[in-house]
Amino acid sequence: MSAMEDKITSLLAEGKVFQPPEQGRDQAWVKSMEEYKKAYAESMADPEGFWARRAEELVTWDKKWDKVLEYDLSVPEVKWFLGGKLNVSVNCLDRHLTDGRRNKAAIIWQGEPEEDVRVYTYQMLHDEVCRFANVLKKKGVRKG
Structure with missing residues (x-):
């Protein structure tokens, strides 16, 4: 491994947690590590439901989708929000x-x-x- 690759690997392995500044924290989408972990667990337990809720909250749709997710990982091919228009x-x-x-x-x-x-x-x-x-x-x- 080259010195550059070692440096990149080292940067990817950062273990510190950087707390956001107090100012603006109340406006953040995710306000705590606990909130993040809860959302992550929801996304893993029910990916389609999780992302459907997020898409309804955050996106203005001209036509709502017919299907949230379709995938074939043998290809790999992933399609999101099929039939939706925005x-x-x-x-x-x-x-x-x-x-x-x-x-x-x-x-x-x-x-x-x-x-x-x-x-x-x-x-x-x-x-x-x-x-x-x-x-x-x-x-x-x-x-x-």
């Missing part, structure tokens, strides 16, 4: 315009030199996406 823009962008994040940072880009920083709020990003969607429409781009 709009990526709605889930990644639009819903944040009404949930209090409209003027919060959606993308923070930092270039070189480090002082070259651009911040796009959800509203600014939405405006740019709409503008580009109109360009595509004028060029004749359609669904499909």
Whole structure:
């Protein structure tokens, strides 16, 4: 094993637990190691039920799926949420315009030199996406 591989292996074997800072902990999706372990156990005991609940909580569906999971590990091939339809823009962008994040940072880009920083709020990003969607429409781009 090369020195680089040893170093990578060493980094992968980190055993420390890093506690999150107090500030923001109450806004975390998972608030404790116990909560994480409980969710992990649920996901292992009932993967389809666990991920179906998460998909209903976290994703806006245009059409709910017919089947949560289909897999053939001999291939391997795994398919999630078969028959479901969603709009990526709605889930990644639009819903944040009404949930209090409209003027919060959606993308923070930092270039070189480090002082070259651009911040796009959800509203600014939405405006740019709409503008580009109109360009595509004028060029004749359609669904499909």
